[in-house]
Amino acid sequence: MLQCLNKQTITQRFFKNFYTSVIPKVGLDIQEKLIFEQGNENSVGIDFEQPDLSIKSRLGHLKRNSKIGLPNLNEVQVIRHYSRLARFNYGVDTGLYPLGSCTMKYNPRINEKVARIPNLAFSHPFLPTEAIQGSLGLIDRLAEDLLKITGMNSICMSPAAGAHGELCAMQTIAQAHKKQGNTHKNYILIPDAAHGTNPATSAMAGFKVRVVKSTKNGKIDLEDFKKKCKDDVAGAMITNPNTCGLFENDICKIAEMLHEKGAYLFMDGANMNALMGRVFVSDLGVDAMHMNLHKTFSTPHGSSGPGSGPVVFSEKLTKYAPIPYIVNDEGEFKVIEKDRTGNSFGRMKAYFGQVGIHARALAYISAYGNGLASVSGDSVLNANYVKFKLEKEMSLGYPKNKYCMHEVLFSDNFLKGTTLTTLDFAKAMIDAGYHPPTIYFPLVVHGAMLIEPTESESKETLDDYCKIIIDLAINAKTGKYDEDFHEAPTTTIIRRADETRAAKFPILTYQEK
Numbered sequence: 001m002l003q004c005l006n007k008q009t010i011t012q013r014f015f016k017n018f019y020t021s022v023i024p025k026v027g028l029d030i031q032e033k034l035i036f037e038q039g040n041e042n043s044v045g046i047d048f049e050q051p052d053l054s055i056k057s058r059l060g061h062l063k064r065n066s067k068i069g070l071p072n073l074n075e076v077q078v079i080r081h082y083s084r085l086a087r088f089n090y091g092v093d094t095g096l097y098p099l100g101s102c103t104m105k106y107n108p109r110i111n112e113k114v115a116r117i118p119n120l121a122f123s124h125p126f127l128p129t130e131a132i133q134g135s136l137g138l139i140d141r142l143a144e145d146l147l148k149i150t151g152m153n154s155i156c157m158s159p160a161a162g163a164h165g166e167l168c169a170m171q172t173i174a175q176a177h178k179k180q181g182n183t184h185k186n187y188i189l190i191p192d193a194a195h196g197t198n199p200a201t202s203a204m205a206g207f208k209v210r211v212v213k214s215t216k217n218g219k220i221d222l223e224d225f226k227k228k229c230k231d232d233v234a235g236a237m238i239t240n241p242n243t244c245g246l247f248e249n250d251i252c253k254i255a256e257m258l259h260e261k262g263a264y265l266f267m268d269g270a271n272m273n274a275l276m277g278r279v280f281v282s283d284l285g286v287d288a289m290h291m292n293l294h295k296t297f298s299t300p301h302g303s304s305g306p307g308s309g310p311v312v313f314s315e316k317l318t319k320y321a322p323i324p325y326i327v328n329d330e331g332e333f334k335v336i337e338k339d340r341t342g343n344s345f346g347r348m349k350a351y352f353g354q355v356g357i358h359a360r361a362l363a364y365i366s367a368y369g370n371g372l373a374s375v376s377g378d379s380v381l382n383a384n385y386v387k388f389k390l391e392k393e394m395s396l397g398y399p400k401n402k403y404c405m406h407e408v409l410f411s412d413n414f415l416k417g418t419t420l421t422t423l424d425f426a427k428a429m430i431d432a433g434y435h436p437p438t439i440y441f442p443l444v445v446h447g448a449m450l451i452e453p454t455e456s457e458s459k460e461t462l463d464d465y466c467k468i469i470i471d472l473a474i475n476a477k478t479g480k481y482d483e484d485f486h487e488a489p490t491t492t493i494i495r496r497a498d499e500t501r502a503a504k505f506p507i508l509t510y511q512e513k
Helices: 003-018 075-087 109-115 133-150 162-179 197-204 222-228 251-260 355-390 422-431 459-478 482-487 499-504
Strands: 154-156 187-191 208-212 233-239 264-269 288-291 311-313 325-329 332-336 408-411 449-451
Touching (some): 133 288, 133 311, 133 332, 162 197, 162 233, 162 264, 162 288, 208 222, 222 251, 233 251, 355 408
16 A cells, blocks of 8 residues: 555554544644634633623614624634634645646736735725726726637626626527527527536526437537427537537537527536637637636636636627626726617626636736647646546546547546445545545546646646556555545544535534534
């Protein structure tokens, strides 16, 4: 077994033998009680004078008659508690974060500095337009750049993130059919490997979903698509590259079939990191596409952090797109709040989304310029490097494909004959020093492991990562270390949790015992 796993077993037994009645500690990383459990009435950070209770309260019936519900702690306790929690975090600044379908890549610090320019960071959205010309100009410039990158006709900058951008696009398509009197067009075609947000946003926009099968090579089954592309189809939602990390070669044929039926093609732009600077999505027949600025164009994302999901449109859909939008009137930026044509479906979101994300994205694009093609090229190169390094010991999700795009998909076939699952293997990666990839997605591959190294990682990092994964795979197949895999991770503050129970019965508020 790997030396690191031998050490884990020793550490684990040490805890079992010596720490059975107290909270365990790993070095200086302490698993402590909840902040509510630490507080007590005698531990406060500020001394108040005893109030004069003879004075009549001015609160009337609003006077509190129960405890405030906040923990009583002194300042040292508060600082230490949150500093310890911060040590438990893992992110792109800590190490390789190979979450397939998520594009967790390093984000240049200069972009953070730009986003914190006071006039941008502290300008209030209620300010009159003449007071925020710089912010409006920034958004307008970014919109122009995104249109150049995609080759599309128009753009909506307000969506808050990816799924919100999808919803924006689907509502625009719904509005187009409504205005054209296409009341019979009620279905959206979605591949079985799609992101779960695709059918959800279709349903929210009032459509029904018709699922299209994938082939044995992990791409859309064109014959099945033809069969299901009927007169009642309003459009399709296609991720390209798809969630299996493969380019949909039939995308132009799919667009033609949809357009012949008077339907529209939405392309899920979550995987734009593999395409930018390489292809105009307009040349693929796309009518609408959202982009995750918080993935492709800088800004650390995840954990419900801020995002931005602008949507670009073809000329056919432009007039149905939402308001507001910005126009440059001879150097003065104006906000168009009303649609006087009656074609737009209305407002998607208050203001213009997350201006801080826009600032970071513009800084990122400005720094790279035409070099954006090198970002997507290195992203694809890194994924294929990982693919060829790991495919001998692991099982590819779709082995017939010689190359992948920006991410590589593995299955759990290499674990057959053992008692181990994808989850066991992923948890062991943590003890070996690496964050697991996305697991059990896409659902079309059993025991999926989707690895996306992004362009940020060096060859040295990828070599070390692949060596660890290969060693784990070899040891997993021997069957000698199943107990270690089942119990991993053992070096983390929180051991393996019952994730199914946690998902089904979440405890969202502190319950005082």
